[in-house]
Amino acid sequence: MNLYLRVLSYVKPYWYFMAGAMVCMACFALTSSATVWVALPFLQTLFGQETVQTVQGTPTGQPGQAGQGGQPGQGGQLDVAQDSANRLEQRTGMTGLRETLKDRTNDLIRRPTKQATLERLCLIILFILLLKNISSYLQAYLMAYAENGVIKDLRNHLYIHLHRLSLSYFHRERTGELISRVSYDVMKINGTISAAFGTLVKEPMLVVVFLAILLILSWQLTLVSLVLLPLSVLVITTVGRRLRRSSTASQEAMADLTSTLQETVAGVRVVKAFNMESFEIGKFKRQTQHYFRTLLRLTHMHNLASPITEILGSAVGLAILWYGGRQVLEGGLLAPEDFLTFFLALFSMMKPVKELGQVHNRIQEGIAAADRVFSVLDTAPEITDAPGAVPLPDLRREIRLDRVDFRYDAVSDPALEEIDLVVQAGETVALVGPSGGGKSTLVDLVARFYDPTGGRIVIDGKDLRSVTVASLREKMGIVTQDVILFNDTVRNNIAYGVADMPLDRIQSAAAAANADAFIEQLPDGYDTFLGERGVRLSGGQRQRIAIARAILKDPQILIFDEATSSLDTESELLVQEAIDRLMKGRTALVIAHRLSTVQKADRVVVVDRGRIVQSGVHGSLIQEDGLYKKLYNLQFRDQEPVAE
Known part of the structure; x- marks a missing residue:
């Protein structure tokens, strides 16, 4: 629950989108129930014997009971009085509510002829469907905006926190594992948010309105339909616990797969040099097979709740069909059109109930991912600013x-x-x-x-x-032995860490590092993209770009780890000249590999x-x-x- 609440805390900035989505969900639920409720007058209009009543409630067009002028005869008056007495007697409790709502609906829909009633009914249904689908679109859009916003904020928070963590953390953790948590695990949390504010709000609304219709039509049949509910909850909870374990195993397998891919791509030169392609392919295949198996277990657990819920729901439906059908045939409980409406509402309620059966599983998957994400966020940086x-x-x-x-x-x-x-x-x-x-x-x-x-x-x-x-490292320029260049332009690589740097200063730094000449020969000069880790440059060229970066920063303290790689004589001289210029007039700690x-x-x-x-x-x-x-x-x- 604590993890769940932590995930939901990221929703606060988007509460107004969520509120709007909930209003649309309520509108969707009401219009969904309305489509079911208007089925009753639709059936009566198509198949009923009576279409309209007079003010007194007497059927028209019955020669035996009223004349052509619409004046009832003596027998008709007795029938009307008896009918009114019977209806007043019946309109108590849930039955009275049902009949009252039916009358109000009929008053809204019925017209003097069946043709006119049908036309009005179609217009009402069209209006309901338009309102229902507009509400559905708006709630889906608002929910998607909020969900994706939460994922963006959580991913940014995680990335920012990673940068605050100390170097020792990255020595302990695998790169692929961290990539998997920032990308795959954060995305899995999206299911938890969707379940919390989508399924857990929208589907219960639908269940409530359909349940209200069921209770209005027949509370006895409704009680029968709820008998198997506790068994469904037990099955769903049991499956959910197992699903969380399977989801965790799947996410860990994905992290292993990502780590292997990252290491292989980064070390592709070594792999090829030692003819280890077959070994690495075999290793990758074993890990994809392991991930495949964890996904199968996850899919098995994920899909188990849905058919169980549907089977239980179908059993309920069949029980209602058998019991209610008998009551209709025997002339008790419900009229035929009421029973059909009840059955339509019951099966309309099955879909949201089925979705609610899945929501626990989706939440458990998201919680498993959240556990891995928050384990990073809960890692305290070892190097921080002391108070004061x-x-x-x-x-x-x-x-x-x-x-x-x-x-x-x-x-x-x-x-x-x-x-x-x-x-x-x-x-x-x-x-x-x-x-x-x-x-x-x-x-x-x-x-x-x-x-x-x-x-x-x-x-x-x-x-x-x-x-x-920050103030300590502002005073320092650090040139590592393994030169790190980014997949960006030469200009941005040299100006890394120094915002809004004019090109002429970048060119001056490059000239001081003996890099200006080869940069100008690149296809787009200082705007040439270097590729990942600067793979398009030679070792000596990468070193001179790194030295130019340090010269541009103009640090007071220089920490320089000389590269151990051998260079040709010309490159060695150019690099050494650049190093001499870099160290001139600075306080320098140099891990030296050159005489x-x-x-x-x-x-x-x-x-x-x-x-x-x-x-x-x-x-x-x-x-x-x-x-x-x-x-x-x-x-x-x-x-x-x-x-x-």
């Missing part, structure tokens, strides 16, 4: 890491231990060390993608946890197994018999320029 956090002023003195420790979770080994490091404003510090030694973790802490589990990081004396995250970078750095810090093991300049460290010398011999020595 202030904007970070411009860097003037230093970045200090004071005895910093960090673990990714409570059970893992320390990623960093007792890190003491001071980076002066304007200084370039190159971080080197074996893979997995903690270099990337260290710069992630400076960017506050994570908070230290011990110690603190301060900028000009201000703890990073006491300043706003030229460590040689030009103001200081080299060697990180191994989560600790700083050496620190100094390249020239002095190379003379020490330490880890840096080993790394130099393994990693950098081949990059030394060859003497001529």
